[in-house]
Amino acid sequence: MSRPRLPQQVAKVTGAVAKNAGRFEGRSNPKVKSLGPAPKRFTKEQKAIWDEFNADYPWLGRSDRGIVEVATRLTDLMRTHGAETPVAVYAQMRMTLGQMGGTPVDRSKVNAPEDDGVDPSAEFLQ
Numbered sequence: 321m322s323r324p325r326l327p328q329q330v331a332k333v334t335g336a337v338a339k340n341a342g343r344f345e346g347r348s349n350p351k352v353k354s355l356g357p358a359p360k361r362f363t364k365e366q367k368a369i370w371d372e373f374n375a376d377y378p379w380l381g382r383s384d385r386g387i388v389e390v391a392t393r394l395t396d397l398m399r400t401h402g403a404e405t406p407v408a409v410y411a412q413m414r415m416t417l418g419q420m421g422g423t424p425v426d427r428s429k430v431n432a433p434e435d436d437g438v439d440p441s442a443e444f445l446q
Contacts, residue, residue: 353382359389369395377420384420391416 328347331337337344358370369392373380380388394413398405 355380355384355388356382358392362392363396365399366392366396369399373420380420387416387420391420 326334326336328337328344331344355374358367362370370388373388373391391413394409394416397409398413
């Protein structure tokens with residue numbers, strides 16, 4: 321199994337970028353819209369959990385709302401049922417956190433190009 325990717329911010333601090341510049345070429349930290357407030361249909365407890373995710377994972381954006389909702393509901397279920405929570409719920413929660421890019425390493429894998437505002441098809445659609 322290969323080593324996990326070193327987050328770009330960590331690489332800058334440790335000097336790894338200077339040592340192996342080509343390794344970090346093309347990586348970006350994409351700009352995303354804020355996750356925003358919790359859905360109105362959530363209970364008070366679920367809204368608090370949503371706010372925890374929003375504070376703990378600041379890189380989550382508007383496009384991550386669906387998976388954050390799943391994680392919020394699973395967390396609420398685990399906190400409500402405590403030791404009686406089925407093991408499958410914990411397994412699903414672990415997988416959900418991984419899919420959310422719960423680590424900076426996961427987020428560094430996203431390479432979204434900057435929008436330059438020019439539409440290449442505009443000249444043909446006039």
